Amino acid sequence: MARMSIVKINALTVPDEQREVLEQRFASRAGSVESSDGFEWFELLRPVEGTDQYLVYTRWRSEADFQAWMEGPMKAAHQGGGPAGGQAGAEGGAERPKPAATGSSVWSFEVVQQAAPKQG
Numbered sequence: 156m157a158r159m160s161i162v163k164i165n166a167l168t169v170p171d172e173q174r175e176v177l178e179q180r181f182a183s184r185a186g187s188v189e190s191s192d193g194f195e196w197f198e199l200l201r202p203v204e205g206t207d208q209y210l211v212y213t214r215w216r217s218e219a220d221f222q223a224w225m226e227g228p229m230k231a232a233h234q235g236g237g238p239a240g241g242q243a244g245a246e247g248g249a250e251r252p253k254p255a256a257t258g259s260s261v262w263s264f265e266v267v268q269q270a271a272p273k274q275g
Contacts, residue, residue: 158217159265159266159267159269160195160214160215160216160217160265160266161214161215161216161217161218161221161263161264161265161266162212162213162214162215162263162264162265162266163212163213163214163215163221163261163262163263163264164210164211164212164213164261164262164264165210165211165213165259165260165261165262166208166209166210166259166260166261166262167208167209167210167211167255167256167258167259168207168208168256168257168258168259169207169208169209169255169256169257170207170257171207173255173256173257174201174209174255176255177209177255177256178199178201180252180255181199181211187228188213188224188228191220191223191224191227191228192220192223192224193215193216193217193219193220193221193223193224194213194215194216194220194224195214195215195216196212196213196214197211197212197213197214198210198211198212199211199212200212209256214266218263
């Protein structure tokens with residue numbers, strides 16, 4: 156049986172006044188994940204009703220590919236995290252924009268079945 160992809164969904168709680176900020180930040184980073192090894196798909200999903208959570212959907216060839224991206228390009232894009240903890244943020248703290256989201260949780264899934272439109 157062929158190995159199926161994995162999906163990571165980051166659920167971001169975004170107050171109404173920060174929606175445009177969040178979308179602009181993602182738009183400005185367009186292209187930053189596409190060249191990562193094992194990357195297959197990305198979507199930013201805006202809530203329509205009943206929730207203030209945006210969903211960031213990414214699909215990867217494997218968990219290892221996702222982890223490599225998290226430790227490399229993703230970590231670089233979010234400078235200031237990392238093993239040093241509080242020290243990193245103290246150096247240029249005023250330069251870093253305030254996060255648009257007030258909360259975040261990551262969900263992990265394996266793709267068990269998938270379908271695409273038939274080519275006719």
